[in-house]
Amino acid sequence: MSQHNASLTAAEWDVMECLWEHAPLSGREVTEQMNEKCGWSRSTTLTLLSRLEAKGAVSGDAGEGKKAFHPLISREDAALQETEDFLSRVYKGSVHLMVSAMTQKQSLSQKEIDELYALLKGLEADKNA
Numbered sequence: 322m323s324q325h326n327a328s329l330t331a332a333e334w335d336v337m338e339c340l341w342e343h344a345p346l347s348g349r350e351v352t353e354q355m356n357e358k359c360g361w362s363r364s365t366t367l368t369l370l371s372r373l374e375a376k377g378a379v380s381g382d383a384g385e386g387k388k389a390f391h392p393l394i395s396r397e398d399a400a401l402q403e404t405e406d407f408l409s410r411v412y413k414g415s416v417h418l419m420v421s422a423m424t425q426k427q428s429l430s431q432k433e434i435d436e437l438y439a440l441l442k443g444l445e446a447d448k449n450a
Contacts, residue, residue, distance in 0.1 A: 327376040327377065327378065328402070328406055329373075329376075329378065329399060329403065332365075332369055333369055333372065333373055333376075333378070334399075335355065335358070335359060336351065336355065336369045336370065336379075337373070337378065337379070337392060337394075337396070337399065338396075339351060339354050339355060339358070340379060340390060340391060340392045341392055341395075341396050344390065344391040344392055345382075345389040345390060345391040346389065346390055346391075347387045347390070348366075348367055348370060348381070348387070348388055348390065349387070351366055351370060351390060352366040352367065355369075370390060377393060377394075378392065378393055378394050378399075379391065379392055379393055380393050420437075
């Protein structure tokens with residue numbers, strides 16, 4: 322899947338989740354699923370699909386009389402981009418500030434602390450290799 326650099330709105334995330342789980346889907350199928358999940362009208366869903374196409378996040382391929390939509394970006398790439406944008410916007414790019422803020426307001430379980438420690442040790446080992 323291609324690299325993606327445009328931020329997704331919450332509504333666009335909902336449409337992407339639908340496509341990541343069930344693609345390819347026709348516009349009608351996406352509309353039905355989003356109506357069931359979110360109560361959206363046909364025009365709302367089609368507008369979001371159009372925006373996602375313009376951003377390069379999805380492709381709508383016409384075939385056999387109907388357009389089939391599929392994601393052009395993976396969930397992992399989109400999540401990474403959103404995380405980088407959030408870190409930059411809210412914490413000026415500082416992972417330390419983010420982790421500090423997160424741990425001050427909620428306690429971490431020993432398992433979470435061990436996982437973070439293992440992650441940091443692995444990063445340190447990779448850096449020194």
